[in-house]
Amino acid sequence: MLGDREHAIAELQAAEAGGYRTLIDINAWIRLDRYPMVASVRSDPRFQAIIARIDADNARMRGAVLAAGG
Numbered sequence: 001m002l003g004d005r006e007h008a009i010a011e012l013q014a015a016e017a018g019g020y021r022t023l024i025d026i027n028a029w030i031r032l033d034r035y036p037m038v039a040s041v042r043s044d045p046r047f048q049a050i051i052a053r054i055d056a057d058n059a060r061m062r063g064a065v066l067a068a069g070g
Helices: 005-017 045-067
Strands: none
Touching: 005 045
16 A cells, blocks of 8 residues: 555565465455555565465365364
């Protein structure tokens, strides 16, 4: 939103490394990759890769929970 693409990507990378996996803003009911404030980085391949990794990890965790009968 502030136009600092490098800082935005670095912050998202740090959040992912720290365990961030919530792609839905529960207050606005919108996915992070569709959020208006990330418009400046949405097309960045690094941003797309982070979102894809988080999606894949969420799918893996969901599968593990379902396999365990959850």
